[in-house]
Amino acid sequence: MTRTALVTGAAQGMGRAIALRLAKDGFNIAVNDIEASSSDLQQVQQEIEGLGRKSIAIIADVSDSKSVEKMMQEVAEKLGSLDVLVANAGICNVKSLLDTNVEEWDRIFAINMRGVFLCYNEAAKIMIKQGTGGKIIGACSTGAYKPTPMFGAYCATKWGVRGLTQAAAMEWAPYNITVNTYCPGATQTPMADRTYEALSNFHGKTREDVVDDFQKNIPLGRIGHPDDVANLVSFLASKDSDYITGQSILVNGGTDFS
Numbered sequence: 001m002t003r004t005a006l007v008t009g010a011a012q013g014m015g016r017a018i019a020l021r022l023a024k025d026g027f028n029i030a031v032n033d034i035e036a037s038s039s040d041l042q043q044v045q046q047e048i049e050g051l052g053r054k055s056i057a058i059i060a061d062v063s064d065s066k067s068v069e070k071m072m073q074e075v076a077e078k079l080g081s082l083d084v085l086v087a088n089a090g091i092c093n094v095k096s097l098l099d100t101n102v103e104e105w106d107r108i109f110a111i112n113m114r115g116v117f118l119c120y121n122e123a124a125k126i127m128i129k130q131g132t133g134g135k136i137i138g139a140c141s142t143g144a145y146k147p148t149p150m151f152g153a154y155c156a157t158k159w160g161v162r163g164l165t166q167a168a169a170m171e172w173a174p175y176n177i178t179v180n181t182y183c184p185g186a187t188q189t190p191m192a193d194r195t196y197e198a199l200s201n202f203h204g205k206t207r208e209d210v211v212d213d214f215q216k217n218i219p220l221g222r223i224g225h226p227d228d229v230a231n232l233v234s235f236l237a238s239k240d241s242d243y244i245t246g247q248s249i250l251v252n253g254g255t256d257f258s
Contacts, residue, residue, distance in 0.1 A: 034061060035059050089115055113157045140183040
């Protein structure tokens, strides 16, 4: 029986790369994003179907509990099961903690932290009911190990995701559900492009200088690519990772170590 994976935030960047890689690995794929990204999401769905896999596209806000519950049920009903969840959806802001207001703090926590919590929980409920185990994989960050100035709120959410992942891994191990995260460093994505622009404005540098500063600090000598992250998720979604759980694995070219 073909297994099914759901990837949130799949319209672009890492989510898109992960969805396409898992489709190439043989999964049927459900892709999710918000209404504003519906056109790009439909394109990803078509690419997956072009690889010979079944796919559905679901518009849903991961920070809304009822929407997440409905999304998980729809995946299981339309594609036959839910075997792998990749809770990839997230946002980033570039602001000092002193300049971050309560509304900005609540918004990033709603998506990056509550969104992951809701997706983890609702996916686990279905996997436990199915009785066949499963793989839950979350989006974390190098910032979950080493906070960076101007990314305080973002790093706080990612530290939360790392702790949540460890707790979930312990609770759901008896059901043969593994829970892990991937922790990218600087990666070539639309969200990173917006980050570079914000940093260039803050530091009074060109975008190229900001990217060069990042690259100089990477021992392997290049900015990451979404496929670098997708390769790790492919492993975590496979049977080869069955004895790995509660881990947050860095994908950063050697910039930092856990």
